[in-house]
Amino acid sequence: MCLAVPGRVTEIEDRDGTRMATVDFGGVVKEVCLEYLPDLQVGEYAIVHVGFALQKLDEESARQTLELFENLGMLQEEFGDPWELAAEASGPQWADNEEVPQEAQQ
Amino acid sequence: MKYLDEFQDPDLARRLLDDIHSVVTRPWALMEVCGGQTHTIIRHGIDQLLPDQVELIHGPGCPVCVTPLEVIDKALEIASRPGVIFCSFGDMLRVPGTGRDLFQVRGEGGDVRVVYSPLDALHIAQQNPDREVVFFGIGFETTAPPNAMTVYQARKLGIRNFSLLVSHVRVPPAIEAIMQSPNCRVQGFLAAGHVCSVMGIGEYPELADRYRVPIVVTGFEPLDILEGVRRTVLQLERGEHTVDNAYPRAVRPEGNPAAQAMLADVFEGTDRAWRGIGVIPDSGWRLSSRYRDFDAEHRFSVAGIDTREPAECRSGEVLQGLLKPNECAAFGTTCTPRNPLGATMVSSEGACAAYYLYRRLDITTAPLEASPVA
Numbered sequence: 407m408c409l410a411v412p413g414r415v416t417e418i419e420d421r422d423g424t425r426m427a428t429v430d431f432g433g434v435v436k437e438v439c440l441e442y443l444p445d446l447q448v449g450e451y452a453i454v455h456v457g458f459a460l461q462k463l464d465e466e467s468a469r470q471t472l473e474l475f476e477n478l479g480m481l482q483e484e485f486g487d488p489w490e491l492a493a494e495a496s497g498p499q500w501a502d503n504e505e506v507p508q509e510a511q512q
Numbered sequence: 513m514k515y516l517d518e519f520q521d522p523d524l525a526r527r528l529l530d531d532i533h534s535v536v537t538r539p540w541a542l543m544e545v546c547g548g549q550t551h552t553i554i555r556h557g558i559d560q561l562l563p564d565q566v567e568l569i570h571g572p573g574c575p576v577c578v579t580p581l582e583v584i585d586k587a588l589e590i591a592s593r594p595g596v597i598f599c600s601f602g603d604m605l606r607v608p609g610t611g612r613d614l615f616q617v618r619g620e621g622g623d624v625r626v627v628y629s630p631l632d633a634l635h636i637a638q639q640n641p642d643r644e645v646v647f648f649g650i651g652f653e654t655t656a657p658p659n660a661m662t663v664y665q666a667r668k669l670g671i672r673n674f675s676l677l678v679s680h681v682r683v684p685p686a687i688e689a690i691m692q693s694p695n696c697r698v699q700g701f702l703a704a705g706h707v708c709s710v711m712g713i714g715e716y717p718e719l720a721d722r723y724r725v726p727i728v729v730t731g732f733e734p735l736d737i738l739e740g741v742r743r744t745v746l747q748l749e750r751g752e753h754t755v756d757n758a759y760p761r762a763v764r765p766e767g768n769p770a771a772q773a774m775l776a777d778v779f780e781g782t783d784r785a786w787r788g789i790g791v792i793p794d795s796g797w798r799l800s801s802r803y804r805d806f807d808a809e810h811r812f813s814v815a816g817i818d819t820r821e822p823a824e825c826r827s828g829e830v831l832q833g834l835l836k837p838n839e840c841a842a843f844g845t846t847c848t849p850r851n852p853l854g855a856t857m858v859s860s861e862g863a864c865a866a867y868y869l870y871r872r873l874d875i876t877t878a879p880l881e882a883s884p885v886a
Contacts, residue, residue: 409548410706422669439631441661442771453709453762457629458658460768461709467761474520474733483860488602488626492615495606495849
């Protein structure tokens with residue numbers, strides 16, 4: 407949760423007066439708030455934490471980090487299904503829990 | 513040297529290691545503050561690659577781990593109430609409260625939802641005006657600005673059915689508490705890079721000076737850790753104690769001023785209890801009086817919940833660097849990720865989880881209890 411993942415801005419729009427972006431994290435796409443980096447432009451990279459861009463990053467650093475995260479399985483940890491992870495950790499008595507809610511599947 | 517082959521740039525890793533080996537003349541104990549750094553260190557065996565004189569001590573920088581039991585119990589109480597949608601980051605699901613966790617609350621019928629961003633929780637509140645939506649706002653300086661912005665947005669948009677259960681903590685007071693401990697062995701700090709991306713490095717020179725301890729801002733990739741260790745050891749060998757930024761690609765000295773301004777608007781400083789450690793003065797944030805309407809603790813009257821932590825869990829000592837996870841008698845026996853005594857065993861950034869996950873992989877070559885520790 408505390409780690410931030412680098413991503414590339416692909417689109418920017420204003421939503422309810424808030425600057426929001428579509429950001430690509432090595433194939434996983436998320437909505438990200440740009441209020442803390444208002445100068446960020448389409449095509450640029452930033453480190454993103456829990457849906458907020460926090461600091462600009464150069465492209466090479468971003469790509470290297472993303473590659474490393476993917477190899478380490480950290481992208482799966484960040485963007486994967488947390489209910490499945492929790493069920494696995496809990497053991498078989500919880501593994502057959504009811505269906506995963508939509509929010510967790512996004 | 514099997515681990516070295518797994519580095520992104522094995523040649524650079526080798527050069528950094530050679531450099532560290534060549535300058536060390538005596539024993540040094542360094543603390544990596546960030547839980548993400550701990551996992552990198554254990555996963556890549558960095559502690560085993562370093563010279564014997566350089567010991568890495570794991571710090572309290574896992575936000576899930578340091579969230580006090582009573583806050584978890586407040587979350588469980590609120591999440592169990594009818595009409596509540598309780599939203600959390602995924603890594604809080606299995607953190608044990610008294611007798612159960614959020615995962616079990618959901619199994620008992622509670623509407624617990626996992627969100628990627630606190631703004632997702634606000635969106636759920638907009639879509640469900642007849643329900644109370646509560647977001648579990650824990651974390652360090654990296655996570656606090658997103659949560660602050662979400663409360664700011666809730667007020668701006670007039671969303672009344674949203675609130676925050678807040679338990680934010682700050683790194684510098686934790687460093688100070690560690691240095692003031694009579695048992696402290698830490699001689700240098702690898703500061704948490706992403707915390708500094710937000711806060712900058714302005715809070716550290718005074719600490720470095722007062723405690724005569726080098727503080728090197730460090731990233732969490734394997735090469736970042738080696739570079740952080742190299743710079744810290746160099747300072748120690750030279751008798752220096754300055755603040756050094758070894759992670760400039762993500763950390764500017766001033767941090768992120770917009771995020772800091774929002775923190776100052778939405779939150780105010782407060783004493784905070786750290787799980788297993790106790791209260792550290794002025795070590796956290798709570799909602800400022802202007803945003804008190806969005807405080808779930810008051811809205812659901814759970815402020816009175818006061819839970820005593822179980823004595824058998826020694827995670828407090830682990831979080832302060834006084835005990836290595838596998839030195840705990842419960843490690844891997846009565847405490848496992850499936851049946852954890854404390855959060856350090858279930859959090860993705862917890863030191864006990866890192867030891868369990870990666871040392872367990874070594875079982876084929878060495879029994880767990882015989883695993884070497886730096």
